[in-house]
Every structure is written in C-alpha cells, then in structure tokens.
Amino acid sequence: MPSRAEPHSLCIVGDSQIGSVALALKEGLTAVPDGYSLEFWGVEGPAFRTIDWVDGAMRPAPAALERVLEVNGNGRDHVAPGQFDTVIFYGARLRVATFFAQYFQWASGRVTQPSRSVLETAVHDFAISTRAYRMGRSLAAAGDRVFYIPAPFSTDGVRDLAAPGSLYQPYPAAFAATAEDRAYLWDVFEHVAARDGMTLIRQPEDTVTSGILTKAEYSCAGAVEEDDIGHKSPAFAARWLEELWPALDARARAA
C-alpha cells in the first residue's frame, strides 16, 4: 500500500483544457486555497487517450511519457492511489455536451421525462465509456478524493454550430434547453458520479448560453482564427475553479 499523502495535496489531471487552468493561476485570476499544494499531470488530447489504468495507476503510453513529464514538471510518470489527497480531473474527455445535446433532442420527441432510474442508467453508461472517468472511479475506489470537472460546452460565436453538417445540426432542440433543463441533467450527472465515489462539478450556469454553449466571452485566444470551439480562456477556468474551491474545502473539513 502506498503511504497516504499529505491531506492538502492536489493533482489536476487532464488534457489540453488544463492549460487554461495553469494560465488562470499564473495570471492571478484565481488562486489555490491556502494550505493546498498543486501539481498538474496530463497531456494534450491525442496523447491523453494513451493514458490508461495499468498496474494500479494511471500511466501514459511510452510515446506520451515525455509530454506528460513536461506538463508535470516533477518527474511523476504515473498517478497512483494515495499519492495525492485529492485528484481533480479537468476536461479529461468527459464531453457532457454530447450527452446534453442528444438527450435534449431525444426528449423533445417525448411527452414526459423518462424515469430517474432510466436517465441515471443512460448517464452512467455514457460516463463510463470515458476512460478517464473510469480511472477516476478507480482512484476513488482506492480511497482518493476525486473531483471531476467535465469538458466545457462548445464556445458560442466561433462558428455556426447549427449550420448544416455542423456539430449540433442534428440536435436543434438542444439550443432551446433552459437552465432548468440543464440543472436536471447536471443533477443526474452529479448523482451518478457520487455513486462512483466522485464529486462532479457542473459548468457554472452564468457561463452558458443558447442551451448548450459556452458564452463567447470565454473563448480562448484566437478562437475564431483557429476555429477553436473547445478551448476556453483563463477567465473561464478561473470561474469554474471558483465552484471547485469551496467544494474542496467542504470535503476537506468532512474528511
């Protein structure tokens, strides 16, 4: 058994979305709460997909190791249970917008909501299809505190996401989703994650627009030029982390 870590050591695990977190901290848009130490561990998208649960720890494929070590900066080639008090998955391929869009479209053809049991089953089936979610569940099962901040909604204003052939064109009903609709789904996601031992932090409602999009003001630098609907600004990361910090504190007190 690995020795338990100091109670306030944090590790943010993720794909390229963690870049905006690092910038938010660097620019002073938010700050890690006093008494906490923080490490990053992860790698950009394609290489992130090579990270798997091997021999009881998250490990990258050899080809991705160098990049992981660059991001981490502390020579940590794997993350195992007990190395950190708390592991925070950020982005990490859990693209909830995909579920939200398809669910809202599906629901638009119905007269009532499905039962809670049915919806929880569907959400869980969706979540566990993401490897990082499964790894988070493994860490939680081993005793780590795990938070999960899923990939943010696509950014509005970069390109027409409802145009023929575009990402959400098959799901027009999703653009009409209300805050109440989203809250209901977030509640299910949070509940399902809690059953798997994790705390999922929903995207702050004040960052959302047009049903399933992130407000244009949170687009990353050069988003339009690069046609980048995925990455967000440091301000966005800071906003979401402001939802995390109190939860972190609450759990630390409870621990």
Add this chain to the structure above:
Amino acid sequence: MTHPYDDLGPEAFWKTAVAEPGAFGLSGLWSPKFPIRPRHKIVTAGSCFAQHIGRALAERGYGWIDCEPAPPFMQTEHARNHGYGVFSFRTGNIYTPAMLLQWLELAYDMRADTGEVWVKDGRFHDPLRPAIEPDGFATEDELWDARRETYAALRRAVETADVFVFTLGLTERWRNADTGAEYALCPGTVAGTFDPDKHIFINANTRQTQAALMDVIRLFRAKRPKLRVLLTVSPVPLTATASGKHVLTATHYSKSVLRAVAGMVSDRYGFVDYFPSYEIITHPVFRGMFFAPNMRSVVPEGVATVMKHFFADQIAAFPELRELRVMPEAAQSAEMAEEDVRCEEVLLDAFAR
C-alpha cells in the same frame, strides 16, 4: 378433372411436401398475401417470440420502427432490461389479444385508467407491465408519466405503420373483477398482492379470443385504414398454468385456440395474414430440434429457420423483392442469444415449486 385433388401441386400432399423433402427441404409453408418491403414501416408487439421477429427484421435492414426509443447512450442490454428496443413501444410482452386491445383503448382514451399501482419495497410497479422498470418506479408520478409516454408511442406506431406484426402468446389471463383491468402477469408474482376475491382467472376460448382480436383489428383500421396485420403464434410453451390442467395439455389448448383464431381472422380479411412460425418450431417434422433442453426456449437456429422461411416465401410470392433485399447472411439470427429475449413470463419460474 376427375376430382379436386387431381390438379393440386406437390405442396398439397404430405408425401411430396413433407415426407420426401424432410425438415430442411420444406418450402412454400407460407403464401403471403402482401409483400413486406424494406421501406415498409413495421411494428412488432406480442409475446416473447415477437421480439425475435422484430430483431431479425431490423438486422436485415427492414423498416422495423421503434416508436419509444431508449435515451441516447444507454447500452443495449440496459435498454432492453428497461423494456426499450424490445418491441416497437415499451409495453413489455403483450400475451393476449385482450391485453393488446386494452393497451390500444387506453392509448386512444377509449377506456379510463384504473389508477391501480402496485407497491413493492417502497417502489411502484405498473400492473400492465410490472417488470418494465426492474427496480420499480421511484414515484407514482413517474409511473403515470411513463404510461402516457407509451400511449403516445402506441398511437404513433399504429398511425404510421404499414405492417403490424402481432404474436399471440397465451389464452390464460388475469383480470380485476372490479375494474375490468387485464393484467400482464398474475398479481403477486412479480409485484402486487393476489386477492382471490378480486383477481379472476380466465382461460379464453376461441370465441373470446377472436372477439378481442377482431376488436383490435377494427381499431387498427379505424386509425390507419391502410394498415396490414401479420399474425403469428408464439411456439413457446406456457411457463405455468392456472387452469388446473397439466401444463403440457394446457399449452396445447392455449396454442390450439390461438392458432385457430389466427387462421380464422386471417382467412376473413385480405389485409390480415398469418405466418406459420409456430408450425416451423413445433411441428413433429422438426423433431423438437429447435427447442433448448428445457423444451421451452427456442434456440437461435430455430429463429434463423423461421426467418429463412419468412424471407424465402416472401420472395417466392413477390419475386421483385429479391432485388430489394438488404439481407445479410441469415446466420445473424443465430447470434441472438436466447437469454437476451425479455420474457417476463419467465419470472413465474421463480414461483415454481
């Protein structure tokens, strides 16, 4: 012509139609009245065996329609456990014409909901489909919401389908003497509480079965004048009988009534046909080879043989269908695991001594 048998084809004589070709040489068992094309919208409902037909049609690219699909991303197994993707709507098994009639009348507001709900371990079960939510509904409201959703799906199915495939399964049924509600399963088996003063057993005869089926067909045509109906009879024996008879003889009574009624109704209407899947599985010429060792479950090879006859006879009657086929190898049906077929009736096994 010296007598009517002189000009009959080989299919009319046992020797040439059955004895000589043998089980795997049989052909022309069905002379379909109408073509079923890949573009047709096909709805399936009925007892366990109807699930096989729907899946086999869908696998071959036919237009089986799912009017009440599962939420996105729900794994197929989980969806089926919750009654999605099994039939064209989430009714669960509909074993009798009376039960189908009840569903349709409820969907079309021709009959009032009784308000009856079964409670088990703090969860709520729908008496018309007690196993549709494996753990029951969390609230009564959820149960009635789900019911309304299925009513809407049923209406969509009837009003958009080209062909409604209904597999008749049982004659034995349970009814609430006070409300007239027909149950899918005997109260007290999966959920609910059996009350001998209230819950009455009916073993429908041909007259009662035919009357219910005719009412169903009249309702179909009132809502969808062009709808065609394909009847089949489930070859799956009863799990249990409440008739007081031996389950083997009770099975034969039940299947005989259903088979007779299916024949009577299909002979009466040009738009109603009967497909002999029951005979293909159960006839002695097949020597029981399509049954699993329990002599009840139908093995995948049986389903594959049924569907092989289905498509072969369709093409024999309507040769143009040969060009329209999108059918991959029939072996696909053999991959269908029997345990994948959701048969609520099997739950009764839990109560068998």
